[in-house]
Amino acid sequence: MLWLFLTVPGLLCAYFIVMRPILHAIPILKSFYIEANTFWGKAWALTGRSVTVIWGLFLTGIGTVFQCLDPIASALGDPDLKAQVIEALKNNPQYLAYTMIGISTITIVARLRSMGKS
Incomplete structure (x- = not known):
């Protein structure tokens, strides 16, 4: 795991x-870099401007x-938090049902939005 902490900063640098100026100079990628100049612009462009893809990644x-x-x-000092969450869901299954209904509703709305654009 230590090697990961040592190599990732070097790769980012x-x-x-080196790579970012080269990629900016490629004519095919110029429009992408013009459109995706900020972090959120890049995220939006990399997901293909699809709310469905963003929702899936979320x-x-x-x-x-x-x-x-x-x-x-x-690490935060509560070693059995997962067991507490599972126990809470076991005692209150309607919360899990409400969560699934919410997830499916948002997925359907996002998909219909994507279909309506095309």
């Missing part, structure tokens, strides 16, 4: 110092955080 992030909840909770 290499990208920003749900993937939530799933990843829930998967890594035990190590995160241990």
Whole structure:
């Protein structure tokens, strides 16, 4: 894991110092870099201007955080947080149902928005 902390900063520096100016000079990518000049502009351009893709990535992030909840909770001082969340959902299954209804509603609305644009 230590190698990761040592190589990632070097790779980032290499990208920003060497690769980024080269990519800006390529004619095909000039329009992309003009459109995606800010962080949110890049995120919007990389997702293909699709709310559905952004929503899918958001749900993937939530799933990843829930998967890594035990190590995160241990670092924050509550080693059995995942068990507490599961117990709360077991005692109140309607919360899980409300969450699934909300997720499916947002997914349907995002998909209909994407379909309406084309």
